[in-house]
Amino acid sequence: MADTHLTPIEVGLTAAIVAVEAEEPRILVAADPKSGTRAGLPFGPFDPLSHRTFEIGLRNWVAAQTAINVGYVEQLYTFGDRGRHARPDDTGMHMISVGYLALTRMSDNAAALREAHAGFEPWYRFFPWEDWRDGRPGILDQPIVPLLERWAKSGKSSEPPRPLGRSERMRHCFGIGGSPWDEEKVLDRYELLYEAGLVEEARRDGREATVPRGKIPPLGEAMRFDHRRILATAIARLRAKLKYRPVVFELMPDEFTLTDLQRTVEAISGRHLHKQNFRRLVETAALVEPTGETSTATGGRPAALFRFRRDVVQERPAPGLRLGGRS
Amino acid sequence: MADTHLTPIEVGLTAAIVAVEAEEPRILVAADPKSGTRAGLPFGPFDPLSHRTFEIGLRNWVAAQTAINVGYVEQLYTFGDRGRHARPDDTGMHMISVGYLALTRMSDNAAALREAHAGFEPWYRFFPWEDWRDGRPGILDQPIVPLLERWAKSGKSSEPPRPLGRSERMRHCFGIGGSPWDEEKVLDRYELLYEAGLVEEARRDGREATVPRGKIPPLGEAMRFDHRRILATAIARLRAKLKYRPVVFELMPDEFTLTDLQRTVEAISGRHLHKQNFRRLVETAALVEPTGETSTATGGRPAALFRFRRDVVQERPAPGLRLGGRS
């Protein structure tokens, strides 16, 4: 239990840096330096000699490399699976990565973003089945569910260590047969697809698919290493956190209309919200205050502008947006 | 963004192994191998060569070192702050630790526990202010709140990076002035006490206290390194998880009475629950089924015995115990 010899390992800090623009949640991606094809999340080394904590280290390399001004930062998870992040240039030294979620305002980084702008990609490119704003995504009914069903059947009673059977897990994750769709299960869904060998990353890692290789259409855009897994974790965490902490405002400009706010929440959670209930929620939580100005940008009646009441954090214990049913 | 040189670091897996016995939540502690005084959590090295994932590595050294059979395992957080875990034998190599929560049944480990039993300590020894089962703990009114108030006053407008002022944070964390006590804020409370220099670990790390050194009474038993912080994280996570996942049953014997179950939940969350409401909750969630037997152990009317319905996980999406108000 005490001073056993420990193996030296490299530690990387991988960041899912999120911004919302034009009703689209976007993630900062770094182009593949080698092949130029697959996207990856930006990451930097953790050097304990220069930085006292992970968070300081992260803020430092983000500032240095991207000139982006991140506000909210939160640790997600530490990923260390061998075989799920195989670096092509692997030197034999094992590497683990501490995943972080960071939020930034598009308006904050006017100049910096102008250059880096190409780096912010809509995150639903990587998870097309997660965007239910225009109804149930077609990709679910077309390739995904049938493929999963085949996978579920093919492995009926093979894996006792798993607490749940394949088809039960499929039903839970993807909201089939009574189970409702739970927008927070982003990671569970991705992991299931990975296990079933249906995402490119799984095949790259040498996992067998249940259907002949060539026949699987790409399920979302793949990423390098295990970065799509980290992004799934980030989306899941952000979707959950919205409901009990006022983190949306980290993504909003200083002034916004209530519809702007609703659209942003909808963009992140991937579903529509009930207008009146959303407004009542925001109002009763006293999260915002009117600036007095109005915006005539959208075409119809001018909308009142609001700003985030920074002092709510001092008053109410959990001032999130409990966003209820769909609309 | 790419292949910067990374500093090699040692990675340890630190486990908060929890069991409940005699209505007392207990944590497995390892005695200090050096001084024999301060308790610490058990930990083992992570060796990527022998273990494919953190969890496998963890299960392995726990099995090897303690002969304890852990069921549920969950990653908590990765701790890497320099200066908050200074090992006396520091070799210059930096070390980070990945904290894990593990649950085990006392009844599972009959033989193994007989030997290791001394290692399971009631966790409220380390957090006496977290146990509200016999009403508001005296330690809050006596040394804690006055000390915190002094700290809050002494640092009025000094630290702009912090989003909240000292007294606001104090009020939120400790439920003073309108804010209710939130049993999930275990980590926040510990961190506040640490920041205020009121726990031994803070002084050990060289943090100034707001009151003369000698005058601060010990606030709970201290632990080695940052292990008390990891334990606080574990308790917070477990208290939160109880409410939306049926994890209590990982701590229960195969058969139990509803009162046993309630006492276990109360022990973990540190407060009393309303009997009828608790029962209705358990019943409507269909979490348990009667075995048909009764137990006459407690003195009054014999209680019906129940067992966990393992198949609920297949049916309901979030079968936790939403444990409502106090009683």
Place this chain on the structure above:
DNA sequence: TCAAAAGTGTTATCCTTACACCCATGT
């Protein structure tokens, strides 16, 4: 005058919380 979006009032329903009372056993 019409389209487009902003903004409001009200009701049915469920869930949460709390009350108070009855039941079965051992001494």
Place this chain on the structure above:
DNA sequence: ACATGGGTGTAAGGATAACACTTTTGA
């Protein structure tokens, strides 16, 4: 019989989810 804990019915209040309608602008 009485103490001890097991076990239940029911009503008040609040939060949630859904209903439909009015208002203000630009074209």
